[in-house]
Amino acid sequence: MPLSSRRSSLEPPTRVEFTLAEFIRTIQQHGYDARWSKALICPNNDPYQPDHHRLSCDFCDQTGYLYVDPIELKVHVTSFSTRQIFMTEGRYNPGTAYFTTLPEHKISFWDKIELLSAEARFTQVMPRGTNPYKTKYPVIELFSALTSENVVIDPATITIDGDGFLVLPAWTGDFVSFSYTYRPVYIIQDLLHQVRDSRITDSGVDVEATFPHQAMGRLDFLVRDESAD
Numbered sequence: 001m002p003l004s005s006r007r008s009s010l011e012p013p014t015r016v017e018f019t020l021a022e023f024i025r026t027i028q029q030h031g032y033d034a035r036w037s038k039a040l041i042c043p044n045n046d047p048y049q050p051d052h053h054r055l056s057c058d059f060c061d062q063t064g065y066l067y068v069d070p071i072e073l074k075v076h077v078t079s080f081s082t083r084q085i086f087m088t089e090g091r092y093n094p095g096t097a098y099f100t101t102l103p104e105h106k107i108s109f110w111d112k113i114e115l116l117s118a119e120a121r122f123t124q125v126m127p128r129g130t131n132p133y134k135t136k137y138p139v140i141e142l143f144s145a146l147t148s149e150n151v152v153i154d155p156a157t158i159t160i161d162g163d164g165f166l167v168l169p170a171w172t173g174d175f176v177s178f179s180y181t182y183r184p185v186y187i188i189q190d191l192l193h194q195v196r197d198s199r200i201t202d203s204g205v206d207v208e209a210t211f212p213h214q215a216m217g218r219l220d221f222l223v224r225d226e227s228a229d
């Protein structure tokens with residue numbers, strides 16, 4: 001272990017330096033491609049009445065948050081495997097994942113992380129409208145489309161347009177239900193290490209180091225009030 005070679009065996013063991021270097025290398029080598037957007041409270045929230053929000057808001061679709069300054073980056077994601085879930089938390093919250101970002105990427109509460117190389121499945125019902133049907137998420141692959149008259153629309157007859165929205169052939173009924181794959185989107189719900197500065201020894205000099213940030217995110221459709229969509 002080269003990092004410990006300059007220490008006397010009488011010094012208390014510390015792996016801080018190793019941990020920081022290891023974190024950063026892990027994020028860069030094994031991180032997921034992601035888009036991180038910062039949360040901004042919608043200006044239609046009334047600061048004097050925290051629960052009050054304009055009923056029909058064109059800014060934020062009633063979610064109360066806007067997302068600004070999107071940055072593409074690597075994030076390390078844990079909890080995709082059961083073993084890691086039990087190691088990190090001891091219990092499992094459905095739809096959650098843990099994200100670690102480089103020290104300069106200061107993720108915070110209500111921020112949004114979209115995983116650009118991961119796929120998950122989603123299902124939603126949409127009322128009759130006009131083409132294209134703007135699904136909640138851009139569609140990667142469509143598996144099923146079933147109308148409220150219990151008629152299957154063959155997915156082969158449905159086109160996915162350049163924005164990932166669906167162009168349907170003629171159909172009857174008031175609603176249609178879709179099942180498709182999409183890129184998962186998480187909203188940050190908790191920070192495990194918001195402030196992670198530490199004193200470390202760098203080439204014999206005591207310096208301050210900022211550590212990667214780790215946050216817990218939850219799938220956005222589990223966080224948001226879906227009735228507002």
Ligand SMILES: [Zn+2]
Pocket residue numbers: 042043044045053057058059060061062063064065
């Ligand atoms: Zn708003």
